Amino acid sequence: MKALTLDGNILDIKPSVQQENDSITVTISRELDFSNIKTIDFEYFDYAAKAGDSGYMVLPRSETNFDYCLSRFDRRSKDFEKTLQYCNMPVFGVKSDEHCYLAYVSGMSYDYELHISLKDGVFRIYPVFIIDGEQPYEDIRVEYFMLGGTDADYSGMARRYRRCRLERGHVRPLKDRIAENPLLAYTADSPVIRVRCGWKPAPAKILHQTVENEPPMRIACDFDRVGDILDELKAQGVDKAEICLVGWNIKGHDGRWPQAFPVCEELGGEKKLRALITKAKEMGFRITCHTNATDQYEIADCFDINNSCHTKDGKPMTNPEPWSGGEMYCLCPAIGAKQHGELMPKVAELGFEGGHYVDVLGVVYPRRCYHKDHYVNYGQFVEYAKNICGTIREHFGTVSSEGAYDFVTPYLDYGLYISFQADKSSLDEIVDEQIPFWQLVYHGIVMSNPYTTTMNCTFKEKENLLKLIEYGGRPSYYFYSAFMDNGNNWMGATDALCDTDEQLKESVAKIKYGLDTCRSIGVETEFMENHRKVADNVYETTYSDGTVVTVDYNEKTYKIIKK
Numbered sequence: 001m002k003a004l005t006l007d008g009n010i011l012d013i014k015p016s017v018q019q020e021n022d023s024i025t026v027t028i029s030r031e032l033d034f035s036n037i038k039t040i041d042f043e044y045f046d047y048a049a050k051a052g053d054s055g056y057m058v059l060p061r062s063e064t065n066f067d068y069c070l071s072r073f074d075r076r077s078k079d080f081e082k083t084l085q086y087c088n089m090p091v092f093g094v095k096s097d098e099h100c101y102l103a104y105v106s107g108m109s110y111d112y113e114l115h116i117s118l119k120d121g122v123f124r125i126y127p128v129f130i131i132d133g134e135q136p137y138e139d140i141r142v143e144y145f146m147l148g149g150t151d152a153d154y155s156g157m158a159r160r161y162r163r164c165r166l167e168r169g170h171v172r173p174l175k176d177r178i179a180e181n182p183l184l185a186y187t188a189d190s191p192v193i194r195v196r197c198g199w200k201p202a203p204a205k206i207l208h209q210t211v212e213n214e215p216p217m218r219i220a221c222d223f224d225r226v227g228d229i230l231d232e233l234k235a236q237g238v239d240k241a242e243i244c245l246v247g248w249n250i251k252g253h254d255g256r257w258p259q260a261f262p263v264c265e266e267l268g269g270e271k272k273l274r275a276l277i278t279k280a281k282e283m284g285f286r287i288t289c290h291t292n293a294t295d296q297y298e299i300a301d302c303f304d305i306n307n308s309c310h311t312k313d314g315k316p317m318t319n320p321e322p323w324s325g326g327e328m329y330c331l332c333p334a335i336g337a338k339q340h341g342e343l344m345p346k347v348a349e350l351g352f353e354g355g356h357y358v359d360v361l362g363v364v365y366p367r368r369c370y371h372k373d374h375y376v377n378y379g380q381f382v383e384y385a386k387n388i389c390g391t392i393r394e395h396f397g398t399v400s401s402e403g404a405y406d407f408v409t410p411y412l413d414y415g416l417y418i419s420f421q422a423d424k425s426s427l428d429e430i431v432d433e434q435i436p437f438w439q440l441v442y443h444g445i446v447m448s449n450p451y452t453t454t455m456n457c458t459f460k461e462k463e464n465l466l467k468l469i470e471y472g473g474r475p476s477y478y479f480y481s482a483f484m485d486n487g488n489n490w491m492g493a494t495d496a497l498c499d500t501d502e503q504l505k506e507s508v509a510k511i512k513y514g515l516d517t518c519r520s521i522g523v524e525t526e527f528m529e530n531h532r533k534v535a536d537n538v539y540e541t542t543y544s545d546g547t548v549v550t551v552d553y554n555e556k557t558y559k560i561i562k563k
Contacts, residue, residue, distance in 0.1 A: 107141030
């Protein structure tokens with residue numbers, strides 16, 4: 001291994017190597033002196049493949065790569081060098097003419113970048129660990145799983161990683177958890193329907209908000225109108241649904257976090273909210289809500305600049321885009337977990353039950369906080385995320401969030417969307433096709449909706465429903481998902497609406513169609529065992545119970561074969 005020192009020299013570091021069965025574990029001990037180390041190139045294999053080889057690299061979703069994908073060796077001729085930062089899963093894979101392996105960064109999993117290149121006729125892919133003179137909090141470790149036969153493809157890589165996660169007790173199958181948790185059984189058999197009730201302008205027009213200058217809310221769906229949604233669901237034969245209220249809190253969605261109370265008066269206040277919750281339960285629906293554990297606004301009654309995450313140079317960390325509450329400061333993970341833990345019993349006392357949703361936790365890369373009074377490293381962030389999810393599960397039964405960075409999957413029951421867009425990547429020149437790698441690992445463990453574009457999929461072009469089917473997604477809907485004043489509506493402009501009774505009827509009919517479609521497939525708790533392209537724009541997905549689903553984007557059809 002080559003290490004770059006802070007003073008610009010190159011050092012050799014000899015790792016320990018242990019081989020057992022199909023795996024090779026390569027480790028650099030945390031006990032070494034890292035005080036002068038800037039980065040470590042962790043390249044165990046000399047190269048991944050040679051130019052012209054058949055096969056591919058499996059690349060994880062990252063900040064610079066919008067989705068899990070394949071990069072095929074025989075389609076690259078120009079030299080290139082790319083870096084993937086903030087990888088969603090700490091894995092990558094190689095299938096070449098010489099070998100097939102899955103690499104799992106199992107030590108210091110949040111402190112590396114993935115380097116990819118083609119130079120002098122060879123492809124290379126390896127992690128570069130970012131040390132910057134700090135002592136690692138655990139051993140640096142990468143495990144390589146060598147794959148052959150029917151396992152020598154991206155589906156086999158995913159199965160091997162799933163097996164690793166299951167055998168080590170990192171995650172548990174949905175079937176096992178459902179047997180212990182009736183609320184989770186309900187979640188698995190129902191659509192999620194999020195309702196954005198009200199919000200202030202977004203992005204914020206007033207950056208530094210006070211009680212005196214706070215802009216007015218837009219009321220889209222007050223608590224009485226949410227009751228009308230329940231009535232229409234029941235009238236159209238939707239027997240189960242998990243309703244999540246977004247913006248129930250003071251001043252609506254992203255109003256004054258981490259302040260939640262009093263319940264938003266413009267929507268009907270606490271009395272109307274309690275009545276709505278009672279009504280939902282009596283009708284057989286689950287009703288839950290949306291909170292936030294990672295951000296704070298100046299207008300909050302508990303705002304404290306010292307509670308913010310601080311950068312290495314001592315500055316409070318802010319979100320690049322101001323949301324409805326104005327300038328958004330990133331909460332230190334230690335303080336955010338503590339405040340959220342204190343909030344949860346108060347929210348639960350209102351009567352909410354089911355898939356409680358904590359905002360952005362699954363799409364925020366672990367944060368470091370350098371504040372002298374509450375330092376947090378990446379590994380500690382993960383422990384605080386675990387605490388947040390544990391408190392939610394204790395009070396509400398099941399846990400939901402956006403996305404699903406790998407660190408949150410052991411604690412999550414549902415991810416609102418796993419990737420953002422299927423058709424965009426800043427690595428377009430080395431990306432050949434998207435693959436459901438996350439789903440191959442986690443379907444049957446964590447429920448999910450694959451993309452932002454597959455929210456409200458039955459309201460959009462049929463390709464979106466087909467993508468939900470191909471990726472084994474949970475039917476996921478959002479009243480008033482499009483709310484950004486700048487038009488940057490990442491879930492699309494096509495929405496579920498209830499401004500009029502006619503809109504409400506049409507929206508519920510489309511929700512019912514999506515629910516019936518997914519129930520007809522019936523693989524919510526099965527593992528996704530194999531995915532392959534069988535023809536141009538035709539894909540086949542096989543599940544652990546033998547069900548085979550074929551999606552044809554040419555004819556815009558799908559076929560289910562049960563075994």
